[in-house]
Amino acid sequence: MSTVGQPLSRADGRLKVTGGARYTADIPGSAFVNAAIVYSTIANGRVVSIDATAAENAPGVLVVLTHKNTPRMKALPWSHLRPQGQTYLPLQDDRVHYAGQPVALVVGTTLDQATYAGTLIKVAYENNVPAIFDLRTAKKDAVEPSQRMWPLSSSIGDADKAITGAAVQIEHTYTMPDRHHNPMEPHVTLAVWDDDGTLTLYDSTQMVVGTRKLASQVLGVPEEKINVVCEFLGGGFGGKSWSWPHTLLAALAAKVVNRPVRLQLTRAQMYSMAGHQAATVQTTALGADHDGKLTGIRHHSVNPTSIFDDYVEYAAMASRHLWHASGGISTSHKVVRVNRNSPVVLRAPMEAQGHFAVECAMDELAYATGVDPVALRLRNDTDTDPYSGRPFSTRALHECLTQGAARFGWDNRTPEPRSMREGCYLIGQGMAAAIYTHWRWPGKARVTLNADGSALVEAAAHDIGTGTYTIMARVASDVLGLTPDKVTVRLGDTRLPESHPAIGSSTTANATAAVMLAAQVARAKAIELALAGRDAPIAGAVAKDVIIVESGLALAKRNLNINYAKLLTRNGLSSLVGHGDYDPVEEVNGPKAMFSFAAVFAEVRVDPDLGVVRLNRFVGAYDAGRIVNPKTARSQAIGGIIWGTGQALLEQSETDPVSGQFINRNYSGYLVPTNADIPELDVLFVGDFDEEASPLGAKGLGELTAVSVAPAIANAVYHATGKRVRDLPITIEKVL
Ligand code: MOS
Numbered sequence: 001m002s003t004v005g006q007p008l009s010r011a012d013g014r015l016k017v018t019g020g021a022r023y024t025a026d027i028p029g030s031a032f033v034n035a036a037i038v039y040s041t042i043a044n045g046r047v048v049s050i051d052a053t054a055a056e057n058a059p060g061v062l063v064v065l066t067h068k069n070t071p072r073m074k075a076l077p078w079s080h081l082r083p084q085g086q087t088y089l090p091l092q093d094d095r096v097h098y099a100g101q102p103v104a105l106v107v108g109t110t111l112d113q114a115t116y117a118g119t120l121i122k123v124a125y126e127n128n129v130p131a132i133f134d135l136r137t138a139k140k141d142a143v144e145p146s147q148r149m150w151p152l153s154s155s156i157g158d159a160d161k162a163i164t165g166a167a168v169q170i171e172h173t174y175t176m177p178d179r180h181h182n183p184m185e186p187h188v189t190l191a192v193w194d195d196d197g198t199l200t201l202y203d204s205t206q207m208v209v210g211t212r213k214l215a216s217q218v219l220g221v222p223e224e225k226i227n228v229v230c231e232f233l234g235g236g237f238g239g240k241s242w243s244w245p246h247t248l249l250a251a252l253a254a255k256v257v258n259r260p261v262r263l264q265l266t267r268a269q270m271y272s273m274a275g276h277q278a279a280t281v282q283t284t285a286l287g288a289d290h291d292g293k294l295t296g297i298r299h300h301s302v303n304p305t306s307i308f309d310d311y312v313e314y315a316a317m318a319s320r321h322l323w324h325a326s327g328g329i330s331t332s333h334k335v336v337r338v339n340r341n342s343p344v345v346l347r348a349p350m351e352a353q354g355h356f357a358v359e360c361a362m363d364e365l366a367y368a369t370g371v372d373p374v375a376l377r378l379r380n381d382t383d384t385d386p387y388s389g390r391p392f393s394t395r396a397l398h399e400c401l402t403q404g405a406a407r408f409g410w411d412n413r414t415p416e417p418r419s420m421r422e423g424c425y426l427i428g429q430g431m432a433a434a435i436y437t438h439w440r441w442p443g444k445a446r447v448t449l450n451a452d453g454s455a456l457v458e459a460a461a462h463d464i465g466t467g468t469y470t471i472m473a474r475v476a477s478d479v480l481g482l483t484p485d486k487v488t489v490r491l492g493d494t495r496l497p498e499s500h501p502a503i504g505s506s507t508t509a510n511a512t513a514a515v516m517l518a519a520q521v522a523r524a525k526a527i528e529l530a531l532a533g534r535d536a537p538i539a540g541a542v543a544k545d546v547i548i549v550e551s552g553l554a555l556a557k558r559n560l561n562i563n564y565a566k567l568l569t570r571n572g573l574s575s576l577v578g579h580g581d582y583d584p585v586e587e588v589n590g591p592k593a594m595f596s597f598a599a600v601f602a603e604v605r606v607d608p609d610l611g612v613v614r615l616n617r618f619v620g621a622y623d624a625g626r627i628v629n630p631k632t633a634r635s636q637a638i639g640g641i642i643w644g645t646g647q648a649l650l651e652q653s654e655t656d657p658v659s660g661q662f663i664n665r666n667y668s669g670y671l672v673p674t675n676a677d678i679p680e681l682d683v684l685f686v687g688d689f690d691e692e693a694s695p696l697g698a699k700g701l702g703e704l705t706a707v708s709v710a711p712a713i714a715n716a717v718y719h720a721t722g723k724r725v726r727d728l729p730i731t732i733e734k735v736l
Pocket of ligand 1: 206236237238239241345346347348349502503504505703
């Protein structure tokens with residue numbers, strides 16, 4: 001009676017469309033007062049003086065905090081083991097490191113009162129010239145960063161020699177701009193201190209557990225005195241995966257005024273109070289034989305970072321694992337320090353930028369050698385990870401390429417640029433392949449089987465909007481023999497069993513595996529009762545002969561069964577509790593290399609007179625292991641393709657070259673795809689159960705689907721127009 005693999009609608013769908021889902025800012029409480037941030041208009045310098053008198057005397061104002069009177073926080077060095085988006089903490093000194101940095105925080109009874117009072121504050125600055133990231137000079141200004149999550153560079157074989165000696169050589173620089181996450185739900189924190197010193201943070205975060213840890217370290221409050229709650233997220237995309245200064249400021253402000261405080265960022269503040277995706281300048285070189293077989297790959301990436309944190313966007317990492325190259329592969333990364341807030345992951349970090357460089361270069365190689373782009377990739381496929389030398393756990397890239405191409409009708413494509421037309425439009429068809437890191441993280445979960453035949457799943461994991469509530473209910477119900485609607489799932493609260501953040505597309509494979517293990521423990525306890533409990537219905541049988549039937553257990557051979565309600569009641573129990581503790585070895589330390597894979601196919605139509613590029617249709621073929629719920633998986637893929645279409649054609653955060661500020665910091669200036677931009681999207685899943693990747697057989701899916709959309713579209717634009725655009729987004733002026 002397993003329902004895994006059947007399409008299941010969202011458990012929280014009704015709540016969301018009826019307004020019943022309580023997002024952080026919606027949490028009611030008339031006791032909350034409101035904080036408003038006043039931020040720096042300069043990018044580099046010093047606050048010389050602040051006159052807050054008028055603000056302090058304005059109606060409803062409780063306090064104005066500046067660097068002079070804000071309680072001190074403990075500054076911590078950056079570590080990828082700490083969930084700190086930015087190490088520099090505002091309102092602690094008079095320095096200004098970036099435009100948009102808070103210089104004052106006003107707490108007022110209402111948000112309007114606080115915001116208005118903020119406009120009355122007069123700040124005098126010493127204004128120095130800011131350091132700004134410039135794509136043209138980036139390589140010259142680049143330095144080795146001091147901190148790192150993975151090795152900054154890699155070298156297998158001798159890539160330089162292999163490329164220099166190759167019959168065909170391709171080398172180009174690919175660039176893309178800063179981007180912002182722009183979730184519909186702004187970042188918001190509600191901070192409440194109880195009389196006993198317990199701090200509760202209702203926070204729009206992708207990691208309640210990490211937020212608790214960071215708040216504890218920076219504010220000096222023991223972890224057991226902090227609760228962090230986030231039941232629903234209105235989009236995160238990586239921007240809410242680390243903690244940002246406003247969360248800490250909200251806690252401090254609540255302490256100072258001795259009242260619960262709500263601090264919500266404005267849309268403009270989301271461009272400087274939380275991270276963004278750093279621009280990259282990447283140079284990719286390929287060497288190959290005349291038949292397109294790769295001999296060497298070299299990939300170098302530079303990204304801007306803040307003055308105080310060396311955030312590295314590991315864009316060249318894609319080239320470490322994607323293709324076999326007989327002579328060698330080398331990759332490297334550098335950063336340029338500029339007067340900005342710290343960058344952060346944005347889906348799909350590292351890979352989505354890196355694939356634009358390597359998969360556009362592969363298309364250029366296809367044209368240089370006359371080998372079909374799909375055939376070229378099949379020719380360079382590998383079962384062994386070139387970087388670590390380990391076999392891949394599963395790698396159905398071949399199936400992604402062949403089945404995706406078949407679904408798309410790739411064979412009907414004529415390879416010559418400008419050779420396909422539809423009325424007045426030029427038609428272009430392009431494709432790209434993708435590899436995405438499979439993350440393995442520990443997580444705990446608790447499953448309670450109740451005497452009424454219902455079950456409760458609990459974990460301090462998240463539903464970032466992707467369907468975690470739904471798949472966790474499904475997995476528990478599948479183990480226990482319940483229908484999914486009998487299972488309630490509680491997430492996003494540090495008082496629940498500790499789990500991992502909703503990042504790296506990891507929740508199905510890891511946090512949900514813990515749910516499966518917990519449900520198995522609860523089931524084993526039920527089986528034990530049926531075999532040896534009071535009036536044991538199947539006494540004398542052995543556990544392995546017991547099967548799960550709807551809402552109960554049975555001994556198939558003897559046609560004996562009992563439902564959970566009867567079983568528990570008979571034994572005087574109101575519930576059975578199972579604990580799950582999933583603790584996988586880290587991917588790098590395992591025997592197999594684990595990644596998910598994709599091949600994606602885009603058709604564009606280009607108006608030759610206006611240079612407007614429109615996506616006509618799109619096929620994505622994915623290997624993300626076993627698909628637990630095809631319906632939410634398909635939604636994931638659609639979301640990822642739309643996300644990648646934004647990267648390809650629309651999104652860019654522009655910098656004022658004088659002040660260093662992001663200038664288009666709202667939804668009218670920062671373009672994202674809307675319904676009219678998106679045609680029919682066709683999605684197929686070709687992966688199999690991957691036992692190395694997860695007990696559920698699943699690999700990461702969500703962010704995989706955002707990878708390689710941009711190069712597929714860029715390659716399609718080249719096919720349509722004969723114009724190779726190596727700078728994202730592909731806007732009209734670059735096509736004409
Ligand atoms: Mo995703 S950018 O790893 O939250």
